[in-house]
Amino acid sequence: MMRGISVIEDLFERPERNIAVVTHGNLLSLILKHYDNSYGFDEWSSLTNPDVYELVKAVEEVTPSINRIWK
Known part of the structure:
Protein backbone atom coordinates (compact mmCIF):
# COMPACT_ATOMS: atom_id res chain seq x y z
CA MET A 1 0.00 0.00 0.00
CA GLY A 25 -9.00 -3.34 -7.50
CA ASN A 26 -7.19 -4.43 -4.34
CA LEU A 27 -4.58 -1.68 -4.55
CA LEU A 28 -7.23 0.81 -5.63
CA SER A 29 -9.27 0.08 -2.52
CA LEU A 30 -6.18 0.44 -0.30
CA ILE A 31 -5.34 3.79 -1.87
CA LEU A 32 -8.92 4.99 -1.40
CA LYS A 33 -8.89 3.82 2.22
CA HIS A 34 -5.65 5.70 2.84
CA TYR A 35 -7.35 8.96 1.86
CA ASP A 36 -10.79 8.15 3.31
CA ASN A 37 -10.85 5.79 6.27
CA SER A 38 -14.55 5.04 5.73
CA TYR A 39 -13.66 2.83 2.74
CA GLY A 40 -13.84 -0.75 3.84
CA PHE A 41 -15.00 -4.21 2.85
CA ASP A 42 -18.38 -3.07 1.51
CA GLU A 43 -16.77 -0.47 -0.76
CA TRP A 44 -14.15 -2.96 -1.92
CA SER A 45 -16.80 -5.57 -2.71
CA SER A 46 -18.85 -3.02 -4.67
CA LEU A 47 -15.98 -2.19 -7.06
CA THR A 48 -16.83 -3.03 -10.65
CA ASN A 49 -14.52 -4.11 -13.43
CA PRO A 50 -13.64 -1.64 -14.81
CA ASP A 51 -14.11 1.09 -12.24
CA VAL A 52 -12.94 4.69 -12.31
CA TYR A 53 -12.26 7.03 -9.42
CA GLU A 54 -11.03 10.59 -9.50
CA LEU A 55 -8.74 12.00 -6.81
CA VAL A 56 -8.61 15.79 -6.85
CA LYS A 57 -6.18 17.61 -4.62
CA ALA A 58 -6.26 21.39 -4.43
CA VAL A 59 -3.00 23.12 -3.61
CA GLU A 60 -4.14 24.14 -0.13
CA GLU A 61 -5.67 20.74 0.71
CA VAL A 62 -3.89 17.97 2.58
CA THR A 63 -6.31 15.23 1.53
CA PRO A 64 -7.72 14.85 -1.98
CA SER A 65 -11.42 14.60 -2.65
CA ILE A 66 -12.55 11.22 -4.00
CA ASN A 67 -15.24 10.87 -6.66
CA ARG A 68 -16.41 7.67 -8.28
CA ILE A 69 -16.96 8.63 -11.91
CA TRP A 70 -17.77 5.18 -13.37
CA LYS A 71 -21.50 4.60 -13.18
Whole structure:
Protein backbone atom coordinates (compact mmCIF):
# COMPACT_ATOMS: atom_id res chain seq x y z
CA MET A 1 0.00 0.00 0.00
CA MET A 2 2.75 2.46 0.88
CA ARG A 3 4.40 2.06 -2.55
CA GLY A 4 1.08 2.87 -4.20
CA ILE A 5 0.51 5.88 -1.95
CA SER A 6 4.04 7.17 -2.59
CA VAL A 7 3.38 7.05 -6.35
CA ILE A 8 0.13 8.97 -5.93
CA GLU A 9 1.82 11.56 -3.71
CA ASP A 10 4.64 11.97 -6.26
CA LEU A 11 2.05 12.50 -8.99
CA PHE A 12 0.34 15.23 -6.95
CA GLU A 13 3.65 17.12 -7.02
CA ARG A 14 3.93 17.06 -10.82
CA PRO A 15 3.04 20.15 -12.86
CA GLU A 16 0.55 18.29 -15.08
CA ARG A 17 -3.07 18.88 -14.17
CA ASN A 18 -4.52 15.55 -15.37
CA ILE A 19 -2.82 12.19 -14.87
CA ALA A 20 -4.30 8.72 -15.33
CA VAL A 21 -3.22 5.84 -13.09
CA VAL A 22 -4.24 2.25 -13.76
CA THR A 23 -4.18 -0.41 -11.05
CA HIS A 24 -6.04 -3.49 -9.88
CA GLY A 25 -9.00 -3.34 -7.50
CA ASN A 26 -7.19 -4.43 -4.34
CA LEU A 27 -4.58 -1.68 -4.55
CA LEU A 28 -7.23 0.81 -5.63
CA SER A 29 -9.27 0.08 -2.52
CA LEU A 30 -6.18 0.44 -0.30
CA ILE A 31 -5.34 3.79 -1.87
CA LEU A 32 -8.92 4.99 -1.40
CA LYS A 33 -8.89 3.82 2.22
CA HIS A 34 -5.65 5.70 2.84
CA TYR A 35 -7.35 8.96 1.86
CA ASP A 36 -10.79 8.15 3.31
CA ASN A 37 -10.85 5.79 6.27
CA SER A 38 -14.55 5.04 5.73
CA TYR A 39 -13.66 2.83 2.74
CA GLY A 40 -13.84 -0.75 3.84
CA PHE A 41 -15.00 -4.21 2.85
CA ASP A 42 -18.38 -3.07 1.51
CA GLU A 43 -16.77 -0.47 -0.76
CA TRP A 44 -14.15 -2.96 -1.92
CA SER A 45 -16.80 -5.57 -2.71
CA SER A 46 -18.85 -3.02 -4.67
CA LEU A 47 -15.98 -2.19 -7.06
CA THR A 48 -16.83 -3.03 -10.65
CA ASN A 49 -14.52 -4.11 -13.43
CA PRO A 50 -13.64 -1.64 -14.81
CA ASP A 51 -14.11 1.09 -12.24
CA VAL A 52 -12.94 4.69 -12.31
CA TYR A 53 -12.26 7.03 -9.42
CA GLU A 54 -11.03 10.59 -9.50
CA LEU A 55 -8.74 12.00 -6.81
CA VAL A 56 -8.61 15.79 -6.85
CA LYS A 57 -6.18 17.61 -4.62
CA ALA A 58 -6.26 21.39 -4.43
CA VAL A 59 -3.00 23.12 -3.61
CA GLU A 60 -4.14 24.14 -0.13
CA GLU A 61 -5.67 20.74 0.71
CA VAL A 62 -3.89 17.97 2.58
CA THR A 63 -6.31 15.23 1.53
CA PRO A 64 -7.72 14.85 -1.98
CA SER A 65 -11.42 14.60 -2.65
CA ILE A 66 -12.55 11.22 -4.00
CA ASN A 67 -15.24 10.87 -6.66
CA ARG A 68 -16.41 7.67 -8.28
CA ILE A 69 -16.96 8.63 -11.91
CA TRP A 70 -17.77 5.18 -13.37
CA LYS A 71 -21.50 4.60 -13.18
